[in-house]
Amino acid sequence: GQQLNQSPQSMFIQEGEDVSMNCTSSSIFNTWLWYKQDPGEGPVLLIALYKAGELTSNGRLTAQFGITRKDSFLNISASIPSDVGIYFCAGQKERIKEYGNKLVFGAGTILRVKS
Amino acid sequence: SAVISQKPSRDICQRGTSLTIQCQVDSQVTMMFWYRQQPGQSLTLIATANQGSEATYESGFVIDKFPISRPNLTFSTLTVSNMSPEDSSIYLCSVELSETQYFGPGTRLLVL
Numbered sequence: 001g002q003q004l005n006q007s008p009q010s011m012f013i014q015e016g017e018d019v020s021m022n023c024t025s026s027s028i029f030n031t032w033l034w035y036k037q038d039p040g041e042g043p044v045l046l047i048a049l050y051k052a053g054e055l056t057s058n059g060r061l062t063a064q065f066g067i068t069r070k071d072s073f074l075n076i077s078a079s080i081p082s083d084v085g086i087y088f089c090a091g092q093k094e095r096i097k098e099y100g101n102k103l104v105f106g107a108g109t110i111l112r113v114k115s
Numbered sequence: 116s117a118v119i120s121q122k123p124s125r126d127i128c129q130r131g132t133s134l135t136i137q138c139q140v141d142s143q144v145t146m147m148f149w150y151r152q153q154p155g156q157s158l159t160l161i162a163t164a165n166q167g168s169e170a171t172y173e174s175g176f177v178i179d180k181f182p183i184s185r186p187n188l189t190f191s192t193l194t195v196s197n198m199s200p201e202d203s204s205i206y207l208c209s210v211e212l213s214e215t216q217y218f219g220p221g222t223r224l225l226v227l
Contacts, residue, residue, distance in 0.1 A: 033215065042207050042218035043158070045116070050214075088157060090216075102148075103216060105157045 006089050006106030013079055014114050021087060021109040022073040029091035032065050032072035033103065037086045046087075047074070081115050117142050117210050119219035127225045128198055135194045136222045138208035143188035146211035149181070152221070153204045161206075164191050198226045 006023045013019055023032070031050055035043035047058050049065035049072060056063055062075045072091075076083055089106040118141040128134050138147065149161040161181055162170040170183040184192045195202050205221040 031214070035218075040221075040223075042119075042220045045215060045217060048215050090158075102160060102163065103158075105159075107157045 004089055004091055004104055004106040006109055008109060009107065010110040010112070012112045012114065015079060015081060017079055019076040019079050019083070019111060020073060021089075022071060023089035023091070023106045024071040025091060025104075026070065027093070028069040029093055029104075030069070031092040032063070033090040033092070034061075034063050034072070034074045035088045035090060037088065037108075039085070043088060076111075079111075079113050081113050084111055084113050086110050117144065117212055117217050119208065119210060119217060121206075121208060121219040121222050123222060124220065125223035125225075127227060130199050130226055132198055133194055133196045134198065134224060135192050136206050136208075138191045138193070138219055140189050140210050142212070144210040144212060145188070147185060147191045148209045148211070148216065149183060149191070149193045150207040150209065150218075151204045152207060158207065161193070195224065198224075200226045202226050 004023050004025050033048050034046045036046050037043045047056050047063040052065055052069045053067050054065040060077045065072055086108045088108045090103040092103050120139045122137045147164045150158045151161055152158050160173050161176045162172045164170045164183050164185040166185045166188050180196050182194045203226045205223050207218050207221045209216045209218045
């Protein structure tokens with residue numbers, strides 16, 4: 001099936017450091033989404049990207065939709081303890097009327113922050 | 116965004132039994148989706164549930180094992196039938212709004 005390669009698999013960083021994670025694919029996606037999942041919760045949408053080259057920020061988070069439409073990255077600046085969790089990228093190919101936006105998810109990046 | 120609730124939030128079930136999970140959203144949505152997240156894994160789409168039509172299942176998932184209902188635009192159910200320990204997972208519903216998917220809190224299922 002379709003695969004998104006998300007890296008790194010996990011990170012253990014110092015509070016205040018910047019964090020970067022990315023997703024790549026061998027095929028083109030029309031939409032990239034970044035979600036965060038806290039323990040015991042469902043994924044929460046952080047940033048949605050709809051155009052190749054688009055750079056979007058949400059507070060300390062910045063994400064970009066790669067020009068080739070095959071990749072995306074998420075940066076977190078000045079990390080804080082509540083940033084811990086699992087971050088998932090998700091890509092959507094084409095919108096099919098009957099099926100809506102079928103998403104393909106990356107394997108996730110586990111973020112741990114040392115205070 | 117949307118406010119999405121799921122019931123039950125968690126359950127422990129015996130093998131061979133079935134569990135029905137409910138998903139309620141606070142606004143009318145056309146598209147609802149059901150996902151499975153196995154322990155330590157990412158999300159895998161089980162099926163797409165449109166109101167007024169049969170659910171569309173992904174490869175590896177069948178209606179007999181995961182029957183889905185979608186009686187109106189704010190509600191859906193997923194049943195996990197004839198459960199085995201391999202069905203122990205988090206089951207998540209999501210809805211599509213403005214071409215973006217939002218997720219419920221999930222139902223944590225443990226099958227003994």
